[in-house]
Amino acid sequence: GPLRVLVFGASLRTDSVNARLASLVARLVSDSGAGVDLALMRDFDMPMYDGDREAAEGLPPGALALHDRLDRSDAFVIASPEYNASVPGVLKNAIDWVSRIRPQPFKTKHALLVSASPSLVGGNRGLWALRVPLEHLGTRVYPDMFSLADGYQAFAEDGRLADPGLHERLAETVSGFLGLVEADVRYVCLERRWYEF
Numbered sequence: 001g002p003l004r005v006l007v008f009g010a011s012l013r014t015d016s017v018n019a020r021l022a023s024l025v026a027r028l029v030s031d032s033g034a035g036v037d038l039a040l041m042r043d044f045d046m047p048m049y050d051g052d053r054e055a056a057e058g059l060p061p062g063a064l065a066l067h068d069r070l071d072r073s074d075a076f077v078i079a080s081p082e083y084n085a086s087v088p089g090v091l092k093n094a095i096d097w098v099s100r101i102r103p104q105p106f107k108t109k110h111a112l113l114v115s116a117s118p119s120l121v122g123g124n125r126g127l128w129a130l131r132v133p134l135e136h137l138g139t140r141v142y143p144d145m146f147s148l149a150d151g152y153q154a155f156a157e158d159g160r161l162a163d164p165g166l167h168e169r170l171a172e173t174v175s176g177f178l179g180l181v182e183a184d185v186r187y188v189c190l191e192r193r194w195y196e197f
């Protein structure tokens with residue numbers, strides 16, 4: 001069947017510019033023929049990680065729900081804000097909770113990282129920081145990343161990026177990522193079938 005891609009907007013804010021970027025990426029993924037699951041951080045309420053709580057109650061429902069959505073996808077895209085040149089605590093917390101589940105769901109999954117910010121940096125330093133926990137967990141983080149600067153002004157009415165060159169650059173990043181994931185998933189299928197013979 002077609003690829004299934006989870007696109008995750010990592011801000012809790014209702015008017016999040018990263019949610020807008022996630023929606024646009026979801027549309028690009030869907031236009032390419034892949035299946036899309038768009039998720040937002042506020043769908044996955046969870047407390048701060050606490051080992052005592054985990055021992056007493058196990059994983060909170062929000063973490064289990066996020067795990068479930070990850071588990072059902074071949075790859076994921078995270079659209080995350082940059083806070084103080086790093087990963088927002090709420091996203092790191094979600095990764096920490098979900099990483100406790102076995103089999104550990106980040107392992108061997110492909111991920112594309114994108115960010116948006118009102119600043120001219122576009123949140124790119126946050127994405128470099130986000131690579132650290134994900135790569136530690138075995139996620140294959142796509143080498144190319146996309147950071148949208150001046151994000152509050154960057155979107156056109158129809159949800160595309162107002163700058164056609166920038167829009168094209170995002171579309172190329174997404175299609176390059178999907179091409180890699182598709183090749184890898186096909187290879188795994190082929191390998192399995194080979195094994196059956």
Ligand code: FNR
Nearest residue numbers: 011013016017018081082083084085117118119123
């Ligand atoms: C920010 N913001 C920010 N922006 C940036 O480009 N680099 C940064 O280091 C930071 N640091 C930072 C720290 C904290 C605590 C806050 C609350 C904000 C601004 C941030 O990019 C802006 O609030 C975005 O709108 C956040 O993304 P969402 O929520 O719109 O998706």
